[in-house]
Amino acid sequence: MQARLVADQKIEDKNFAIILAIFTIIFAILIAATEPFLSAAWGAGKKPIQQGQNLKLVNNSPEETKKRSREMKQESTKYELPALPYDYNELEPYYDQETLRLHHDKHHAAYVKELNLTEEKLAEARNTGDYALIRHLERTLAFNGSGHILHSIFWTNMAPNPEGRLRTPSGALADQITRDFGSFEAFKKQFSAAAISVEGSGWTILGWMPEFGKLLVLEVENHQNQTLWGIKPLLVVDVWEHAYYLRYQNRRAEWIENWWYLVNWDDVAKRFEQARR
């Protein structure tokens, strides 16, 4: 009798284990089958991600964003105001030292400062994904970047002229000028006419155009308008009023006439040689 009871108990345990296993399998199948519906129901209560939303921004605290911006600022190249290759008074009497000092230390310095600021703001925009000011920033990049480049060339394009004699180019540069403009005098007339006629603020540039294989004169407005892609500036003259007004007032033609005495043709020739490589 005792043995039969033990045998019955074993059968019941075995049946219970089988039933438990069947229930477990059914439960697992049910979970797997309903998982997509459960996920959809769960997700319906969440705020959807907007188009263009930066996930990194959502995860970053304002402090983290500022810290990353500072790091990126340090990583980016800082533009610097180049030193003048002569003293303030060395370009007299053609270029007065007051104007030269203001022009270099204030005006050019401001373009460098704004260029660095623009680069910082662009780095910040990339980091935060906020491009609300992109049109403004791209404009200030072109304006201040071109201003920095042209002023840097302008300073080295000039050299003191204590002898007071008009200087002219020589060698390959002189040959190329004759080839492309007919003569040095013809080039000088075209360049001066362009400089005098710049509307408002701007520059006149002699540049080497690699794609065309020739020298060209450009009449640039502000620092960045009316250029030709790919041209390499060799000789530039600033005809913004800040460049000459203290001494020459509204007499821009007189400024141009005197500026020719300062042209450093050795620097122009060196730039021509580098541009043609």
Ligand code: FE
């Ligand atoms: Fe200037």
